[in-house]
Each structure stands twice: as structure tokens, then as C-alpha cells.
Amino acid sequence: MKRIGIVFGGRSGEHDISLMSAASVLEAIDRTKYTPVMIGIDLDGGWHICPEDAQAIVDGSWQKLSVPLDFGMLKETVDFVLPVLHGTLGEDRTIQGLFEMMDIPYGGCGVLASAICMDKAMAKDIFLRNGIPTCAYQVVTGEEIEEDLPGVVRSLRSYFRSPVFVKPSNAGSSLGISRASTSAEIGRALLLAASYDRRVLVEAAIDGLEVETAVIGNSVIKVGAIGAITTPSEFYDFDAKYNDDSGTQLIIPAPLSKSIAEEVTSIAKKAYIATDCCGFARVDFFVERRTGKVLINEINTIPGLTKYSLFPRLWQEVGISFTEILDRIIELGYERYYDKNRRQTIRRR
Numbered sequence: 001m002k003r004i005g006i007v008f009g010g011r012s013g014e015h016d017i018s019l020m021s022a023a024s025v026l027e028a029i030d031r032t033k034y035t036p037v038m039i040g041i042d043l044d045g046g047w048h049i050c051p052e053d054a055q056a057i058v059d060g061s062w063q064k065l066s067v068p069l070d071f072g073m074l075k076e077t078v079d080f081v082l083p084v085l086h087g088t089l090g091e092d093r094t095i096q097g098l099f100e101m102m103d104i105p106y107g108g109c110g111v112l113a114s115a116i117c118m119d120k121a122m123a124k125d126i127f128l129r130n131g132i133p134t135c136a137y138q139v140v141t142g143e144e145i146e147e148d149l150p151g152v153v154r155s156l157r158s159y160f161r162s163p164v165f166v167k168p169s170n171a172g173s174s175l176g177i178s179r180a181s182t183s184a185e186i187g188r189a190l191l192l193a194a195s196y197d198r199r200v201l202v203e204a205a206i207d208g209l210e211v212e213t214a215v216i217g218n219s220v221i222k223v224g225a226i227g228a229i230t231t232p233s234e235f236y237d238f239d240a241k242y243n244d245d246s247g248t249q250l251i252i253p254a255p256l257s258k259s260i261a262e263e264v265t266s267i268a269k270k271a272y273i274a275t276d277c278c279g280f281a282r283v284d285f286f287v288e289r290r291t292g293k294v295l296i297n298e299i300n301t302i303p304g305l306t307k308y309s310l311f312p313r314l315w316q317e318v319g320i321s322f323t324e325i326l327d328r329i330i331e332l333g334y335e336r337y338y339d340k341n342r343r344q345t346i347r348r349r
Contacts, residue, residue, distance in 0.1 A: 023058045049067050112276045113275050212283065212285070
């Protein structure tokens, strides 16, 4: 059986969410086809071989039960890698580049798509270039914020109507995001976002229903059900995503008209292709309440796979189990690996 390395943890602010996702993957993977090899990366960047114990992974005790792994031996340890690393240094192309250099097949998006989609501002530039509607936005840098915070705030106030959302361009799980209306709030939000990333994205707030859909495929792309998110919070923040008592509701299928649902599906495919995604991803949208206009928000190339997460539930809605989806992700990873290896890379004399 193929040894599937499930790589989790990492050095990002989403470390704990990765543990939850990895436990879910461990419990769902088909052990009649694959031998899971649990590989944890601690907060200092150390690699470990861990026991196949979902509870130990979630509660963090896996580190005490693990043995060190020299990641230079990864190719001898596993046949395939399934990265379950959310956020920076995992979802952002860095780990994908490592697997490419080591010639190890892996699941999910490649280097280019991972880099594009992790940087929300860059992804929005590509959406607009491809005629994919998104909300109004501006990008400022940490250097600009540090040098002239009042000037940056004035510029943003002249461009946007209040309120706005301010977020790190490279981050996930709503870390570092603020909703801001006044100059003082915008200033504080910019400083917070800049503490996570040197590029800060400022977006017009949308009065709309937040919906998400799941996509899977390489050249042949399939889109799952559409789910809606409602929360009593000002926005779908970290607590709303991962706290049982947050009051957040996930509604599947989303309460959309047939025409709007078809538009969400169509745009999800178009955005997936435009950003060179492959394997799988989750695509997030807003549907404006007043106009019904569909606006893409972002693409997550390693979406959450926890018990709270929409990605597996959106496939279950259309009759496909999480185990079957994991099978398909592995198949697609091998498909891309073999296709890439057929390409010419060296011109021989």
C-alpha cells in the first residue's frame, strides 16, 4: 500500500487548526488502500514522525510521543505527501516548492496557485484581469503604514465609504482581520494587519450573504454543493469559525435562486482555472443582498478539514464521502506528478 505522509502543524498562526484538520484526515483516510504516516511540524520548524492517534494530534501531546524526522529523508519515508498545513509556510507555496525539489508527489495545488491564492491582493488582481467580479480594494505596505499612518488613513477614507475590512494579504482563518469605520479604527486595523504581513489589503464592506463552494480536479473540474454562513458576529472571524458556542450557522445548501447558484458555480470554475489551481480548493463569495450580484472573495488552496469545516460537508451534500474525496485528491496529485514528469526539462545534446 502507498505510504501517505499527512503533514500537519507548521509555524503559522493556524497551527492548531492544522492539527484538527490532520486528525479528521487520519480518521477518514481509507486504510485498505493507504498507510498513513503522520508527520508533524512543530512551532520551531522541527519535523517529527507521530503516532496514528487523532486525539493526541488535536490536544498537542503528539510532540511528546513523536520521534525526530530529518526531512531530507522524507522521500525514503513516504510515497506521497498530503499537506494539511494552513496559512503561511504551508499553504503559501513554500512547502509545495520543497516537495517539488525533492521529487515527491503531493496533493493539492502547486507552487504557482498556492502563492497566488495565499496573497489575497494578488489573487484579486488576477480575478479582475479575467473579468471575475470582486469588491473594491486597495493595497498598502507595512512601510507605508510605518512612515505615514495618518496619510494612509486619509487616503483610504477618501477612496472608500465606511466601513471597510482590513486584513493581512497573506494569512488565513480570519487572523489579523478587522472591520473599521472611523479613522482611529482604520489606523488600529492597519497596524494589526501589518503585524501579520507586510502587504495589507483594505476592502469595501459588502452587505451580503457569505457563501462557499468546494472544487476538485485538474483538467476536469467538478464543483460541490454551495453552503451559506450566518454569524451573530460582525464578520466570520476566528471565533465564529472554530468555537462551538459562537452561534455561527452553516446552511447547506445555501438559500440561493437557481440562477445565482449557477453563477457561483460558474465563477468558481473560472477563478480556479485563472489562478492555475489543481487538486482541490474552496472558493468563497459574497452575494449582495440588494442586487444579488455575486462577488468572489478568495480561494483557499488548503481549506479547513475539521469537523467545523465546509469543504468535506459540501461534498457530503452531493453524496460523496470525505474518504472518497481524499482518494480523489491523492489520485489527482499522482496525475499531476506523472504529467509534469513527462514534460521536457533539459535539452540534451
